[in-house]
Amino acid sequence: MVDQVARLEAAARERLDPAAYAYYAAGSDEEISVGEAAAAWRSWRLLPRVLRDVSHVDTSLSLAGTPLATPVLAGPSALHGMADPQGEVATARGVAGAGSLLVLSSRSSRPIEQVAEVAGPWWYQVYCLRDREVTGEQVRRAARAGARALVLTVDAPYVAPKPRVRDPLPLGAHGDEALANIPGVRAQDREQDPSIDARVIGQLAEQSGLPVLVKGVLRADDAVRCVQAGAAGVIVSNHGGRQLDRAVASAHALPxxxxxxxxxxxxxVDGGIRTGTDVLVALALGARAVLLGRPVLWALAVGGSGGVGALLESYRSQLSTAMALAGAVNLAEVTADLVAGAGRSRG
Structure with missing residues (x-):
């Protein structure tokens, strides 16, 4: 599948406006973290079981009370309207058709309510903005529209510079699509609030009535603090290499x-997951599910909603094959003892 993702990216690059491609593909500074992400998953080695009946393999799970056909989710990424005229509406259709879950970016090209009309189960990604009232209204809108959880991104107190992103983005006729869900406020109030601390987890949960997962965690001590502050989940992520360059790869931070x-x-966990075998490694290292970022954008640009659905189904099929070859018939059997050198306490 690694070739499939590479082919999708190459085809997407041909179709996308050059500024849009640069925005999607870019990392921060020297793009070292971007370059290391996929290779980090491939650095792990597997210890497959044999003589197991693997004639039937089940990739389904229940995540935060939601039944899903696959542990491969569509993670939050901004501005899908540059990849497809229907933007996140098309993405949501494809994700729903694959029996997966969408994490809708707060920087989406389409309003929350439009996406919710066609989505299957979905969560809403949120930044805590300098204008807290805007953030509060966002999460209340998401809750009213049917979001099942919030995903608070915490690794972007400031937006890191991305040297590759230079030209104006092709935002369409409205010219302000990036702010479909945060209109009518001053530019400085749209920025992330760099003063937040762990208390914001409980505040967002109270404002929305929804569980809050925290995204952007790479350290064990930070993960524990998030849980102690009321987080309903932790997402190991280095923001796709778009924030602090040289941050450790998610594949190495996860265990x-x-x-x-x-x-x-x-x-x-997210970041650099390109094959079903990557997904198997992530689950064996302790992840409950994985999220895809750029591959979803490439699939959307090339094939619209159908392309997104086909991508997710391809990952699910690849995972099913990898599980069978590793001697695991369901996700409960994907344990740490399948990975050479991994800790055995969770096995």
Missing amino acids: AVAEAVGDRVPVL
């Missing part, structure tokens, strides 16, 4: 975070 959190809340 310590999963070990520290234990069974208290689900741990998810």
